[in-house]
Amino acid sequence: MLENPINTLYPINEVFQTIQGEGIFTGVPAVFIRLQGCPVGCPWCDTQHTWEQHVSDEVALSRVTEKTQPTAQWANATAEQLVELMRQKGYSARHIVITGGEPAMYDLTQLGEALEQAGFKLQIETSGTFPLKVTDATWVTVSPKLDMPGGYMVRPDCMKRADEIKYPVAMQKHIDQLDKLLASCPPREGVSIGLQPISQRPRATELAMKVCIERNWRLSVQLHKYLNIE
Incomplete structure (x- = not known):
C-alpha cells in the first residue's frame, strides 16, 4: 500500500462502465474501478485474479482499460490520472x-476527493476487514467476510461506518454467523441489510x-450474472 499524501x-x-448489479444501487449505471490486491481469501470469490500484486504483471494504464477478459495485470495510477481517464472515455x-x-x-x-470534485458520486465495496480511509460522502457497502482463510476479522468501526450491509449466504450457518456479527458489531440504526446468495x-436463493x-x-441477486454482463 502506497500512502504518499501528495501523489x-x-x-x-x-476500469469499465456497466450497470451496478448488487445491493441498493442495483440497476444504476456505474463506472467500476477495480483495485489489485486482497489477502482475505474467500473461496467463492469470482475475482481471484486480483488477489496478488506481482511486479511482473504491471502494465501501462491503457492496457487495463482495454481488457476483454479477467487477468492479473494491473497499472499504477494517481487520482488525477483516473479523473482524466473518466474524461477521455466519456x-x-x-x-x-x-x-x-x-x-x-x-x-x-485522495481518490474520492478528486472524483467528487469532478462531479462523481463514490461507492466502495469492502469486506470490512481493513480500516476505512474514505471521504465523508462515500457510500460504504460492507460485505462482511467471516471465517475466511486469510484470518482477517470484520472491524466494528467498519460496521459502524457502513451505509449498507450486503452479506453472502449459501446455508443456515451463514445466517447464524451474521446474527453473531450484528450482535457483537452492530451497525448504525436504519442501515440497510441485504442477503446475497453466494x-x-x-x-441459496430460497434461504435468502x-x-x-x-x-x-x-x-x-447479483443481477449482472443473470444478465451475463460484467
Whole structure:
C-alpha cells in the first residue's frame, strides 16, 4: 500500500462502465474501478485474479482499460490520472464503484476527493476487514467476510461506518454467523441489510428470500450474472 499524501498511487486492475448489479444501487449505471490486491481469501470469490500484486504483471494504464477478459495485470495510477481517464472515455455514468480485490487496503481519500470534485458520486465495496480511509460522502457497502482463510476479522468501526450491509449466504450457518456479527458489531440504526446468495442455486436463493421476508431485509441477486454482463 502506497500512502504518499501528495501523489498517492492506486494499483488498477480494471476500469469499465456497466450497470451496478448488487445491493441498493442495483440497476444504476456505474463506472467500476477495480483495485489489485486482497489477502482475505474467500473461496467463492469470482475475482481471484486480483488477489496478488506481482511486479511482473504491471502494465501501462491503457492496457487495463482495454481488457476483454479477467487477468492479473494491473497499472499504477494517481487520482488525477483516473479523473482524466473518466474524461477521455466519456463515460455517461456518474456513479463510481471502487471494488477489488480489497479496496480498503488503500487510502482512498485522495481518490474520492478528486472524483467528487469532478462531479462523481463514490461507492466502495469492502469486506470490512481493513480500516476505512474514505471521504465523508462515500457510500460504504460492507460485505462482511467471516471465517475466511486469510484470518482477517470484520472491524466494528467498519460496521459502524457502513451505509449498507450486503452479506453472502449459501446455508443456515451463514445466517447464524451474521446474527453473531450484528450482535457483537452492530451497525448504525436504519442501515440497510441485504442477503446475497453466494451461488445462483435455488437452495441459496430460497434461504435468502425466506430470511429477508421474515426480517424485512433486502435481497441482492447479483443481477449482472443473470444478465451475463460484467
